Amino acid sequence: MDEITIIEIIKKTLKYSNNYITKGIDDDCAVIKINDNLYLVFTTDMMIKKTHIPSIFKPYEIGGRILTANVSDIASMGAKPLAFLLSISLSEKEANENFIKELYTGLNDFSKLYDCPIVGGDTNKGDELILSGSAIGITDNPIYRKGNVGDWICVTNDLGRVYCALTLYYMFKDKKISNSEFKKLCEKYPKIIEKLRKPIARVKEGILMNKYISGCCDISDGLGKEIKYFKNFELYEDKIYKLIPEDVIEFCEEFNLNPIKVVLNSGEEFELLFTTSKYNKVKDIVKDYSKIYKIGKIIEKGQFIDGEQFYGGGYIHKW
Amino acid sequence: MDEITIIEIIKKTLKYSNNYITKGIDDDCAVIKINDNLYLVFTTDMMIKKTHIPSIFKPYEIGGRILTANVSDIASMGAKPLAFLLSISLSEKEANENFIKELYTGLNDFSKLYDCPIVGGDTNKGDELILSGSAIGITDNPIYRKGNVGDWICVTNDLGRVYCALTLYYMFKDKKISNSEFKKLCEKYPKIIEKLRKPIARVKEGILMNKYISGCCDISDGLGKEIKYFKNFELYEDKIYKLIPEDVIEFCEEFNLNPIKVVLNSGEEFELLFTTSKYNKVKDIVKDYSKIYKIGKIIEKGQFIDGEQFYGGGYIHKW
Numbered sequence: 301m302d303e304i305t306i307i308e309i310i311k312k313t314l315k316y317s318n319n320y321i322t323k324g325i326d327d328d329c330a331v332i333k334i335n336d337n338l339y340l341v342f343t344t345d346m347m348i349k350k351t352h353i354p355s356i357f358k359p360y361e362i363g364g365r366i367l368t369a370n371v372s373d374i375a376s377m378g379a380k381p382l383a384f385l386l387s388i389s390l391s392e393k394e395a396n397e398n399f400i401k402e403l404y405t406g407l408n409d410f411s412k413l414y415d416c417p418i419v420g421g422d423t424n425k426g427d428e429l430i431l432s433g434s435a436i437g438i439t440d441n442p443i444y445r446k447g448n449v450g451d452w453i454c455v456t457n458d459l460g461r462v463y464c465a466l467t468l469y470y471m472f473k474d475k476k477i478s479n480s481e482f483k484k485l486c487e488k489y490p491k492i493i494e495k496l497r498k499p500i501a502r503v504k505e506g507i508l509m510n511k512y513i514s515g516c517c518d519i520s521d522g523l524g525k526e527i528k529y530f531k532n533f534e535l536y537e538d539k540i541y542k543l544i545p546e547d548v549i550e551f552c553e554e555f556n557l558n559p560i561k562v563v564l565n566s567g568e569e570f571e572l573l574f575t576t577s578k579y580n581k582v583k584d585i586v587k588d589y590s591k592i593y594k595i596g597k598i599i600e601k602g603q604f605i606d607g608e609q610f611y612g613g614g615y616i617h618k619w
Numbered sequence: 620m621d622e623i624t625i626i627e628i629i630k631k632t633l634k635y636s637n638n639y640i641t642k643g644i645d646d647d648c649a650v651i652k653i654n655d656n657l658y659l660v661f662t663t664d665m666m667i668k669k670t671h672i673p674s675i676f677k678p679y680e681i682g683g684r685i686l687t688a689n690v691s692d693i694a695s696m697g698a699k700p701l702a703f704l705l706s707i708s709l710s711e712k713e714a715n716e717n718f719i720k721e722l723y724t725g726l727n728d729f730s731k732l733y734d735c736p737i738v739g740g741d742t743n744k745g746d747e748l749i750l751s752g753s754a755i756g757i758t759d760n761p762i763y764r765k766g767n768v769g770d771w772i773c774v775t776n777d778l779g780r781v782y783c784a785l786t787l788y789y790m791f792k793d794k795k796i797s798n799s800e801f802k803k804l805c806e807k808y809p810k811i812i813e814k815l816r817k818p819i820a821r822v823k824e825g826i827l828m829n830k831y832i833s834g835c836c837d838i839s840d841g842l843g844k845e846i847k848y849f850k851n852f853e854l855y856e857d858k859i860y861k862l863i864p865e866d867v868i869e870f871c872e873e874f875n876l877n878p879i880k881v882v883l884n885s886g887e888e889f890e891l892l893f894t895t896s897k898y899n900k901v902k903d904i905v906k907d908y909s910k911i912y913k914i915g916k917i918i919e920k921g922q923f924i925d926g927e928q929f930y931g932g933g934y935i936h937k938w
Contacts, residue, residue, distance in 0.1 A: 301714045301715065301716075303742055306709075306714065306719055306742055307742060309716055309719050309720060309723070310719065310723050310740075310742070313719075313720055313723035313724055313726075313727055314723055314726065314727050314730075314737050315727055316727050316730045316731045316736055316737070317736045318734060318736055320701055320702070320736070321702065321736050321738055323738075324736065324737075324738045324739060325738065325739045325740075329739075330702060330704065330738030330739045332701050332702050332738070332755070334653075334657070334757070338653070340659070340701070340702075340755065342702055342704060342738060342739075342753075342755060343704070343739070344704040344705070344706045344739070344740055344741050344751070344753055345706070345741050346706035346707075346708065346741045346743050346751060348708055348743055348744075348745045350745070350746065351743060351744055351745060352743075382639055382651055382659070383639070383640065383649060383651050383659075383661055385649065385661060385662070385663040385753055386663070387663045387664070387665035387751045387753075388665075389665065389667055389749065390625075390938065392938050395620045395625065395938035396620065397620075397628055400625055400628050400629065400632075401628060401632055404628070404629050404632035404633055405632055407632075407633065408632055408633050408634055408635050411633075411635045412635045415637060417633075417635055417636045417637055417639075417640050417643065418633050418635070418643075419640055419642075419643045419644065419649030419651070419661060420643060420644045420648075420649045420661075420662070420663070421629075421644075421663055422663050422664050422665045422751075423622055423625050423626060423629070424665050424667055424670060424671075425667075425670055425938055426667045426669070426670060426747075426749070427669065427746070427747065428745075428746065430708065430745070430749055430751075432663070432665060432706045432741075432749075432751030434661075434663055434704055434706075434753035436651070436659065436661060436755055438653070619709065619711050619714035619744055
């Protein structure tokens with residue numbers, strides 16, 4: 301049983317809808333239409349300690365991360381985040397003042413950064429740390445995962461660092477490198493570790509580019525999985541190389557990794573993947589916040605990378 | 620460490636807010652003001668298998684219940700539910716087609732009942748079944764947990780059955796009664812078991828009574844805890860007795876329980892507890908859906924039951 305099969309069963313079973321619902325399952329957020337100029341976007345994201353939270357994470361970083369993961373979905377709709385709620389299951393280990401204070405300080409700091417207040421939640425006793433966030437946002441023009449034929453496919457900033465950071469983390473966790481080697485490598489690749497520990501949702505970018513893009517999603521499961529939402533596309537390796545940071549290239553050389561595969565499989569980057577016919581306009585309008593890079597084009601039919609059939613990538617839960 | 624201390628730490632740590640937020644933590648829902656005639660209400664509720672889900676629950680009932688718990692918070696604000704999201708952690712035990720189909724059929728049926736479509740979620744692999752829901756609603760007049768001096772304090776329908784049902788369930792679970800005795804008692808007290816298995820959120824009632832009530836909350840942790848949100852009140856035992864159903868009285872006699880204590884400690888009833896100076900109007904306007912009962916009055920100062928200091932009740936998580 302995998303995530304995709306489960307979601308198919310869920311979609312078939314959930315039949316009820318009404319006129320408010322413009323978009324249900326099948327995008328980063330659900331979209332609810334209040335009137336022609338007012339749409340709500342609504343999303344949820346869960347983090348389970350064992351599955352999603354590397355043990356090196358500080359409570360502050362866990363707090364920032366759950367907010368970022370949710371707000372990033374709002375950003376990918378080109379919407380402004382309005383508010384965030386956190387349901388939390390705490391085990392005895394975390395039910396102490398220090399942990400709670402640090403976790404919620406992370407939440408508070410990032411809520412300021414995103415102008416997205418944390419307005420409540422539900423606190424529960426459980427066997428392990430689980431955080432389940434939900435966020436709402438507002439826009440007059442929700443942006444979906446799609447593109448028009450001929451549009452450029454673009455990405456904000458860079459990709460690859462999170463995959464490298466997790467590679468390092470698992471080498472350490474699986475005892476392939478010692479604690480001191482791990483620390484040395486973290487010092488050698490500080491930006492790689494930072495992107496894992498403190499990813500940033502591209503909230504300002506999403507709002508600013510709203511009127512100039514045809515489609516958008518955030519990169520939470522890896523470009524290789526997310527790009528498929530755009531259905532028909534061609535990617536260009538030479539263009540993808542331009543958004544790979546030097547430290548990722550260096551890391552790939554040191555650990556014998558293919559940089560393109562690293563980029564395609566790097567999840568929880570929270571960069572925006574979007575389509576536009578106005579590349580220069582978008583580049584200019586977000587220039588104070590993010591760089592943007594072309595990586596491909598929307599085409600009539602098929603999924604290709606440099607003319608070859610596209611092989612994919614990204615993360616899928618399996619049971 | 621208990622839930623109340625944790626929530627105090629959280630409230631102190633979460634400082635960031637903005638002009639959209641009319642109400643943060645401290646009510647059934649957060650309230651976000653879009654304009655003078657449009658408020659969003661936003662809530663989340665988590666169910667952890669070990670803590671919240673009796674093993675006798677069918678997947679269908681679990682689905683209905685998580686939606687009801689969330690939608691009930693929307694109803695208690697006098698708002699109309701708009702949409703619901705479900706994040707779910709599935710262990711290997713539940714990651715099969717039958718379980719998922721039944722769970723989401725329960726969700727779908729109740730979403731129709733409440734006119735609250737399920738618009739998405741997040742599906743994860745975990746060690747145990749955890750459901751975390753969130754719901755948004757809409758109103759021009761959000762109702763808070765408060766009342767004016769002299770207002771009647773009222774409750775919809777009845778209270779006590781859920782406490783009795785859980786008493787039965789724990790006698791069975793702790794092997795104080797056999798499987799066949801448990802079944803016989805379930806047959807003897809069908810409405811008691813039904814209220815545990817299929818509680819109903821009072822959505823229509825909340826919307827209909829909106830303009831005629833001064834305050835409202837739903838009874839999820841027990842009347843004894845919820846009534847304290849109204850700060851200054853006097854309850855009358857003879858009035859409370861009038862909303863206790865006959866089967867609860869009979870159950871209390873059979874198992875030597877105090878019916879008033881049962882009512883005060885009966886959680887997850889999802890009835891509405893509200894204050895009004897227009898009792899007859901409210902009674903009339905909701906008569907096709909629910910009965911309502913007076914149980915007390917808002918007073919100048921203090922918390923009393925029949926002139927004595929009020930002793931409380933209800934459920935608090937402890938670690």
